[in-house]
Amino acid sequence: MTAIKHALQRDIFTPNDERLLGIVNVCKAGKKKKNCFLCATVSTERPVQVKVVKVKKSDKGDFYKRQQTWELRDLTEVDAKDASKENPEFDLHFEKVYRWLASSTAEKNSFISCIWKLNQRYLRKKVEFVNVSSQLLEESVPSGESQSVAGGDEDALDDYQELSTREEQDIEGMMEMCEYAISNAEAFAEQLSRELQVLDGANIQSIMASEKQVNILMQLLDEALGEVDTIEGKLSSYEEMLQSVKEQMDQISQSNRLIQISNTNNVKLLDEIQFLVNYMDLSKGHVRALQEGDLTSPKGIEACINASEALLQCMNVALRPECVCVCIQKYGMGLNIRLIVSPCSVIQGHDQSSTLVQHTAEMSLPKHSPLHRDLLRYAKLMEWLKNTHREKYEGLSRTYVDYMSRLYEREIKDFFEVAKIKMAGTTKEAKGKFATLPRKESALKQETESLHGSSGKLTGSTSSLNKLTVQGSNSRRSQSSSLLDMGNMSASDLDVADRTKFDKIFEQVLSELEPLCLAEQDFISKFFKLQQHPTVTPPLAQVNLMPPQAEHRHSMSSEKDIVRLMMNKIFQSIETELNSLIALGDKIDSFNSLYMLVKMSHHVWTAENVDPASYLSTTLGNVLVTVKRNFDKCISGQIRQMEEVKISKKSKVGILLFVTAFEEFAELAETIFRNAERRGDLDKAYVKLIRAVFVNVEKVANESQKTPRDVVMMENFHHIFSTLSRLKISCLDAERREAKHKYTDHLQSYVINSLGQPLEKLNHFFEGVEARVAQGVREEEVSYQLAFNKQELRKVIKEYPGKEVKKGLDNLYKKVDKHLCEEESLLQVVWHSMQDEFIRQYKHFEDLIGRCYPGSGITMDFTIQDMLEYFSSIAQSH
Structure with a gap:
């Protein structure tokens, strides 16, 4: 039982801060024998809680577990069954009576005695003990202990510790030395006291006897300290001797370093003198090319380039700034003046009037590659001008931008006018326009010649189409026609070929603009040396010919901004003309916005892959926003027209026009947006349109007077379901299933209501x-x-x-x-x-x-x- 008690204390009660005080092995009386243990426990924390715990062994038999717990204060009676005879049975009365059979009467008595003690010590409400021997209860609390059990100091009992085996042996040995240790405790205590005093005196005498040894030890320590001082004095003298040697070595090292620096400087000076002798000598041929070279012939240009590179090499020598200025004044000013005049003469000699009429009639933009080719011969000299004379360089760039902006403005406007005429489909008007173009040739030449003036300004006026009217002898469509325009015409009246023609014209416009802008941007970067990579700042910047602000402005990032600024000025009319063309296309047929959205998105994507920050990418991106806005407006307009549709009260409804219109819209859109980048925009529009179709079909069905509501719903949703099943638009799968459901429901409803009760x-x-x-x-x-x-x-x-x-x-x-x-x-x-x-x-x-x-x-x-x-x-x- 002791081993079991120890195991229960360790595994069950110690983790719960409880102490096991009593235990009995029991089973329930009158039933199959299933043994368990009743345990009396107290908590180790205050306030003390006393419990009776039922512990049972697990089914596997590996460990014990708590099965049931009762508070001792809930115990009202303990019945031992028989006080005079040995009987292992007993009852515990809690909220109900629990009948137990102990494994032995001794265990039962011991457990009841433990319960009685705990009751007397911790509980105010006393438990009633029935059929319990008074002798058993008296033995439980011997005389002199009842007082302490009832109200004694609990902490004193808790702090008691048993003596160890060694302590017991020592005490027994001490008591054996004195015969009366047991019979006369007072005499034994007095003898122990006397012996303790004797031992204390011996300790004091021992301490006093060791004083002489301590004095000897202190004297030896003093002698050791004196020796240490002597050694430190010798070390100081040695250090002073070494210090003088160190100073001499430092002087020698410094002298060697100065000699080495002197040798290095002499070598560098020699190399510098040799460099100046080799590179500061400019040949007579280079001097003649800089001052008198012909910039109109290829050989003369090549000679000037070689001479300028040689002069730059001389100027890059790190001399005083005034020396560099002398080089520029002596050799470079003549080249600068001629270099400004020559490109201007090439620009002014460029005449496009002979081919402008032909390009306009063919709806293509003139290519300026001959002008670019002629000017690129001066590209290296432009780099010279950029590095030596910033003001002249910037003036030449402004001259080029002014000329090209006026030239491109006239060409682009004429190009877009022809595109608008072809979009409008007015063949006679287009022929008239082409017929007048040759007569305008002389005026065009005169306008071009005005570019050759010293002012470099273009004063001529350009022709434009201020207003386009869409006309046709057969009145094929109104300007605001669309697939869902119920007020003007039905979808069947629209000519699909016209939309295809519009798509081709719009694609041709974008295809002409894209290489034109890319070629111009590439030329500007090469000719004016505005490359999209960092450039090495020449030593010429040290001459202060350019202020520090200018140097910063022409860094890598600023060169990108300069290219973009020049492109914006040259092609300032492109974005305006594109928006005007888009507005015309949307006015002719609002569904042209579908074509424009796909084409514009593709060209923006292409331009961004080439250069996301280019002028073309930025401009087309801005126009794409307008196209997307027109597309959204088109969808909103179709929804609004659905909401405004009216039906005749005298004729049956049939398939609603906007239902068939949605079918044609979806067929057209699937053709246009096949493999398009902006498919997501179409899917969103589909959802908006189909929801509007559903709502307005139901609205018309509710308002119909001639045709039953179920018939309107059944026929139109059957048509919608057939359309969505045929086109297989994945984003409308839910709407397709909903249309089928509505069709089936209303078919059944119509059949039941119409058939009725025949x-x-x-x-x-x-x-x-x-x-x-x-x-x-x-x-x-x-x-x-x-x-x-x-x-x-x-x-x-x-x-x-x-x-x-x-x-x-x-x-x-x-x-x-x-x-x-x-x-x-x-x-x-x-x-x-x-x-x-x-x-x-x-x-x-x-x-x-x-x-x-x-x-x-x-x-x-x-x-x-x-x-x-x-x-x-x-x-x-x-």
């Missing part, structure tokens, strides 16, 4: 039969009801001979035919659904006759086969 009296008769059955009448007894006997049933059946039924179905077919439209071809589908519904009702009547009138032999005047023939013959006859 055998009305028979239907009313059987409704009464079903009502009697629902009231509790047995089915076989319904025929005994006066109103529903066999004679009444036969009378009702006679009113519906086969001919009358067929006649009613024929009238129903005509009614359905009037409701449905021909283009959707749903008549046979509806008629077949009505046939199924009629057969269902017929089978229901037959079933009721079989169940409620068994053995009567009553049948309908016509069979299901007859009904199938009725439906088939009616459908064929119409």
Whole structure:
């Protein structure tokens, strides 16, 4: 039991801060023997909690676990069963009586005694002990201890510790030395006290005897300190001797370093003198080329380039700034003056008037590669001018920009005018325009010659189309036509070829502009030496010919800005003309925005791949925003037109125009946006449009007076479902399923409402039969009801001979035919659904006759086969 108690304390109660005080091995009385342990415990923390815990071994038998816990304060009675005889049974009364059988009477008595002690010590409410021997309770608390159990110091009991084995042996040995240690404790204590005093005196004498040894030790320490001082004095003298040697060595090292520096400087000076002798000598041929070289011939230009490079090499020698200025003044000024004049003469000699009319008629932009080729011969000399005379360099760049901006403005405007005329489709007007172009040739030449003046300004005026009107003898479309424009015309009136023609013209415009801008930007970068990479600043900057602000402005980042600024000035009309062309295309047909969105997106993507920061990329990106805005406006306009649609009150609705229009829009859009970069924009537009179609179909169906609501919903949603299934637009899969669901629901609703109750009296008769059955009448007894006997049933059946039924179905077919439209071809589908519904009702009547009138032999005047023939013959006859 001790081992078990130790194991329980370690595994169960110590982790919960509890102490195990009593334990008994028990099982429930009167039941199958399943042993467990009842444990009496107290907590180690205050306030002290006393508990009775039931502990049971696990099923695997590896460990113990707590099964049930009771507070001791909840215990009201302990019944030991018999106080005079040994009996292992006992009861504990908590909220209910628990009957236990202990493994032995001794364990039971020990556990009850422990409970009694804990009750006396910790509980105010005393537990009642029944059939417990008073001797057992008295033995539990011996005389003199009851006081301490009831109200003693608990901490004193908790702090008690047993003596170790060694301590016991020492005490026993000490007591054996004195015979009266046990009989006379006071005499033994006095003897121990006397011996302690003797030992204290011996310790004091020992300490006093060691004083002489301490004095000797202190004297030896003093002698050691004196020796240390002597050694330190010798070390100081040695250090002074070494210090003088160190100073001498430092002087020698300094002298060697000065000698080495002197030798290095002499070598560098010699190299510098040799360099000046080799590079500061400019040949007479280079001097003559700089001062008198011909800048109109290739050989003269090459000689000037070689001479300028030689002069730059001389100037790059790191001399005083005034020396460099002398070189420039002596040799370079003549080249600067001639270098400014020569490119200007090339620019002014450039005449495009002879080819402008031809390019405009062919709807293409003139290429200026000959001008670029002629000017690029001076590219290296432009670098010389840029490094030696910034003001002249910038003046020449302004001259070029002014000339090209006026030239491009006139060419681009004429190019866009022709594009607008071709877009508008007015052939006669276009021919008239082309016919007048030759007559304008002289004026065009005169305008070009005005560029040759000293001022370099273009004063001529350019022709423009201020207003385009869209006309045609057959009035094919209005200016605001669209697939969904119900007020002007239907989608079938639009010419798909015109849209294809517009797409080709718009693509040609972008294809002409793209290489033109890229070629011009490439030329500007090469000719004016504005490369998109860092350039090495020449030593010439030290001459202060350019202020520091200018040096910073012409760094790598600023050169990109300069190129972009020059391109903006040269092509300042492109963005305006593109926006004007886009506005015209949108005015001709709002669905042209689909073509423009795809084409513009592709060209923006291409331009960004070449150079995201280029002028072309930025300009096309700005125009793309306008195109996207027009596309969104087009979609919004279609939705608004759906909402404004009106239907005739006198004619049937059929397939709504905006439903067929959405079909044509989707077919057109899928063709245009195939493999396009902006497919996401189309998907968003699809969702907006289809939701608007759904809402407005339902709106029209609710407002329809001539055509039933179910027919409008059924036919239009069937058409929408067919369209979406055929086009397979993935983003509209949910709407396709919704359209199918709406079509099916409204088809069923229309069939039920239109067919109604073709055998009305028979239907009313059987409704009464079903009502009697629902009231509790047995089915076989319904025929005994006066109103529903066999004679009444036969009378009702006679009113519906086969001919009358067929006649009613024929009238129903005509009614359905009037409701449905021909283009959707749903008549046979509806008629077949009505046939199924009629057969269902017929089978229901037959079933009721079989169940409620068994053995009567009553049948309908016509069979299901007859009904199938009725439906088939009616459908064929119409």
